[in-house]
Amino acid sequence: PGQPRPFHDHVEAVIEALDSAGTPLRDAWLVTPSHWQNLLCDSDAGCCPPESLESITDGQLNAELVFRGSSYQMTPGTSYAPFAGPADREEQIRHALPGVLGAELRPGRELWAEALTRDGWTDPQTAVELLACFQRPDLRDVMFCNVIDPELPDAEESGNLLMGEGIAPDWNRVDRAQETARNLIDAAPEGYRAPLLTLIGWLAYLKGQSSVAADHFKLALADTPGYRLAELMDQLVSRGTIAPVAKNQATAYKRHR
Incomplete structure (x- = not known):
């Protein structure tokens, strides 16, 4: 108590310079080999004592640092053009639906797996079949899961x-799945895009890109109001939940691979 904060003059100079540039400093910390401390807190108040490093690695702050440092994305890329494809595309999807609904999960899974191996875009007929597959909830769910675990036969107990x-x-497979979903969105008329938008959002959630995920879930709900999977995922990220895979440096997504 009564002691000036460490590097007080330097911190004040940085604050003044950033304020003059129109970019105010929002927060600052001092990190040593044994502890960390808030540098903007009034040390006389005693409200911001030094904290152990374990409080970083074991807490939400570590998850935020992994998220911000590894997966921060300045532009979410959530702008999708209105459908400009064939006028009968919706009819094509509806025509394909009975075959999809009456089949086992395996054909749809195989079609999706093959699409994820392609370097370029798929043909219109395959796009229609995939769009139909994503309209079937249990098949949609396992197609989501197969991005992460290609061998999973169904989505039961996949919570x-x-x-x-x-x-x-x-x-790399996750990136391909997102790109394939974006291409399918271009091929999908309004009202058929919600599963794909939710897929992109869910994969963004796994990457730790919560704002990107939330934007896509909201787009999915705008495309198909009441779309349950998007509602559930939106509630998840709205609570500030960060995917466990994104909290671990060994498994978290890195921007530069």
Whole structure:
């Protein structure tokens, strides 16, 4: 008590310079080999004592640092053009739906797996079949899961996977899945985009990109009001939940791979 904060003059100079530039300093910390401390807190008040480093590595702050440091994205990229494809695309999807609904999960899973191996975009007929597959909830769910675990035959008891618990994704495959979903959105008329927007959002959640995820869940709900999976995922990220996979440096998504 009564002692000036460490590096007081330097901190004040930085605050003044940033304020003059129109970019006020929002927070600052001192980190030593044994502890950390808030540098903007009034040390006389005794409200911000030094904290152990374990309070960082074991807490929400560590998750935020992994999220901000590894996966921060300045522009979420949530702008999608209105559908400009064939006028009969909705009819094509509806025509494909009975075959999808009457089939086992395996054909849809195989079609999705094949799409994720392609370097370029798929043909219109395959796009229609995939769009139909994503309209079937149980098939949609396992197609989501197969991005992370290609061998999973169904989505039963996949709660931990969907939450991002106990997984180590192939992030290149995740990136391909997001890109394929974006291409499918271009091929999908309004009212058929919600599963794809939710998929992109869920994979963003696994990456630790919560703001990107939330934007996509809201777009999914705008496309299909009441879309339950998007509602549930939106509630999850709205609570500030960060996927466990994104909290671990060994499994978290890195921007530069």
